[in-house]
Amino acid sequence: MLLAAAIVGLYYAAAQIDYVWRWYRIPRYFYYQEDIEIRSEVAGEVAAITYAGDGVAITVKGGDGEEIYTAPTRNVRVSDGDLIFVGDTLASYKTWKVGILLLGLWITIKVSLIAIVFGVLIGVFAGLARISANPAFKWSAITYIELIRGSPLLVQIFIWYFVLGTLINTLLMKQQIGVTIPPLWFGVAALAFFTGAYVAEMVRAGIQSIHRGQTEAARSLGMSYVQTMVHVILPQAMRRILPPLAGQFISLIKDSSLLGIIAIRELSKATREVVTTSLQPFELWFVCALLYLILTFSLSMWVQYLERRTLV
């Protein structure tokens, strides 16, 4: 009811400022048809046009030999014996291309997934270090967690990209190694370390919530600390922290929208670019929000499924 009222109100308000809704223009940013023209690279004469199935092969005879152009189409623009100059269109066809919004969505998914995997790994290790009896591990973990939790993600992304990124890539270039690390990976690192700090605290709480008897039982069977953790404690702890973990992953997907500022064209950046060219901000931002919602909602559905399945 409220939602419907909000939508009606929004449309009414938009009408008041003469905003023209053009929803039909949106699909093209997901998937569109592109015209591809096949142009001759030599000057000469069309020697032969052979059709084979749906495709065509055009032979152009020039001063210094023949060139054969093929196209998956019957839309031929020349006929046998035509004079051809360099750059003339011989044939054209249409092809489907993935639009910028879909590309942005893909980058968002990719960045989030990689960051989730690394975030969990970092979180598990930091969480274990956090409850370690070894003071060096313990205090490193505490420092890491407090540093990350105490500063804004935006600042951390800047530090990763402009400070660490510049340092690492400049050093790589100085060492004459022919590769530099693209910004995407600094974005992933920022997100992974950010998430890792929160996951670490959850892992710590999860492990501490497992009864001490579990550790004692496993150790009394001769299992080492690591074996006990891997086979007995962590599986139970992870199951218990699944709900807060899912919340953290959802935050991570949303936080990935900040990566636009370091030239990673994820969903928000892509939307912003489309808005500047299409001047359809209302539709596009709603679509953008909807896409994020689809991602986060499917994630939380999946986690709910996992929870139900592992409920023993």
Added chain:
Amino acid sequence: MIDVRNISKTFIVPHEVRALVNVSNTVKAGEVVVVIGPSGSGKSTFIRCLNHLEFPDEGHIFIDGVDILDPKTDINKVRTEVGMVFQSFNLFPHKTVLENVTLAQRVVRKREKEEAHSRAMILLKKVGIQDKANVYPDQLSGGQQQRVAIARALAMDPKIMLFDEPTSALDPEMIGEVLDVMKTLAREGMTMVVVTHEMGFAREVADRVIFMDHGSIVEEGTPEHFFKNPTHDRTKLFLSQIL
């Protein structure tokens, strides 16, 4: 087999308690020793020291001649030889009964899946629970869980079995089934140290009874001596309270 020399243990947290005061004892191979005493007498701490779940402040413990308190000793290796059964079972709730019994065999003893599986089934049959192999522990009664826990410990083929109040968390009608399994083990010649309040079990199965109070061994002897002619006043008082 077990040689305990002058161990002492003081807990500082939450408040200072002298749990063990200069305790010494020797358990021979094949012997069944029952440790009794009022709560807080240090009997649980004593048995937990035997496989290093507690670390005594002083003294030495030799298991099969190995000083288990020596930092150079591989305690995991010692523990595979010393099985332990807990008051609260401590089965792994995320694993089935069968997986509970095979896990340590696979991880510690590095047995093949089939071998661990068949060893587990033999032991589950021995404790009378083979038809529940594929259910999760929370679907079992307390007595059944404790029998699985015994099978899990036996799966490592230990030379010594420690029982820390194995029947104290059970409903009365389930105590018998667990004690029966323990009696079978004792008859088969397993070296056992049992902390329990089951005086019937002590009388019937024990080779020796140890009575502890305030962190020390007050009295020890054969069940006949212990239950018929206790010498120490503290023992007499305890027995009069529970019998």
